[in-house]
Amino acid sequence: MDENISWTKLLRYVRGGCRPEERAEVEEWIASDAGHEDLILFLEKVLDTPAEPKEDWDVDSAWLRYNIRHGRDFDEGPEEEEDVSAGEKIQNRRLETSTGKKSHTLTWGLVAAAAAMISLILLFTVPNEQEVVSEVQTETLKEIVSEYGQRTHFRLSDGTRVIVNAGSRITTPETFSDSVRRVRLEGQAFFNVATDSARPFLVSTDRAVTEVLGTKFGIWAYPEDELVEVTVAEGKVALRSKQDTAHVGAKEIMRNQKGSLSPTGIARVTKVENMAVHLGWTEGKLVFSDEHFSRVKKALERYYNIHIEVENDSRKLKGRRFTGSFTDSQPLEEVLEAVALSLDMEYREGTSDNSHTFFKK
């Protein structure tokens, strides 16, 4: 018997795909020699054994990451990457700023007009005044604003993709400088930073500065909240307090970790059990895990652009914790009813627009 064919037949026999004539043939062959039976047993054993080490593939995290990268595909509306889909706004305000106050622009204008005067002024100029005169820069800044109830996707000039959550804004120059990419954030946003090892990407908020080279992370920094949180999906992010100019207290945050900045400016890094809690919003999910009701209330208000009143027992309620998740596709009433129910309360629509009240029955 040609050994090649017999191996294939043996395999079919062991795996169970044999035609009856073949089966008989193989069984005859097995019976013809003691060693043949061993071979069959060997084959069975080998086929039962994994032939390579199995890597660990976390599908849930991967699906989340896929949505962060390509979630736009599933939105209604145009598929253009740099635009935003219908229903979301970009406010494009061009602010001309000089290094000082607005009045300097005026001064510059006057000086420029009187050409003969310029050299005289420069001669007699004190160092800092000279700075003002010769270095007045016109930096074009752009603002991306998400109102309450909105979420905005945007691409910066270096290719960095930003998702700006409800009630937040990003301020960025029209084009980044050669040495650094700097943006300012108020609120919550997710950054997918384009890799550029020559230019670190800095996000500054009220109290914190985060610095990265190329990575994906979300920042929570609403000015009215006391907390600043940075959650990293990929890569490394350095977080420090704005006052910490020597970077002494800077902490490095890695994938599946979250860094927080206390009101006193101390940075701490913790592991994240459920990334969806911090980044689910980027794909339209609100996820709460044992969250303070006050934070849940605030998140709902921003996300849906509503106002929530709580009648009676308001103090007791503030300490309560809530666990649950909602998606974009659920109607608001359903969401509010679920939340009220879990708090053993009821809810009704308020008298004014967008106002809702939770009350104890």
Place this chain on the structure above:
Amino acid sequence: MESATNDGRKKREDRWVEEVREGKKEGFEALYRFYYPRLCQFVFRYVKSKAAAEDVVHNVFHKMWKNREGLKNNGKLRAYLYTAVRNESFKYLNKCKRDAFTGLDGLTFLESREINPEEKINGEEFQKAVEIAVKKLPKSRRNIFLMSREDHLTYREIAEVLEISIKTVETQISRSLKHLRKELAHFISSEGISI
């Protein structure tokens, strides 16, 4: 038994493919969740990096979504996906040629890889030996063997994905088994299998 589960899988898959063609996210997510670990395991053999494997698989899924209207619901999705990720892997490897590391050969990789502690604990010597023996196979033969053994592709699908004949697939599998038998000979004593 295997063919029954295969039929079940095919039916589910046809439904998912139809949903993708109609632009429904649910079908796409179902396909993604089913194929992500399988395709990554396959791609990982080529690219040797988990992050790169995910990149490759994501790119292919993204392309599939973008071209969803051209998707054919003819039961050949598995071959299509494996072919696509294989091509994408080659694209990736070409890009990385400048960063070529010294041990592209599978055997070297095994030696420098940290042993999974679980393997040590449950550790059957036989299982380790099988892995090592498989690693010793020449690259393309090993690939074919694993596509059949680990990825559970049919010979026809393997032939399609690798653009070779079914006969070649059969021959390569036979030769792999012959090799394994030789390598693992010491587990087969004259009294019978001792494992």
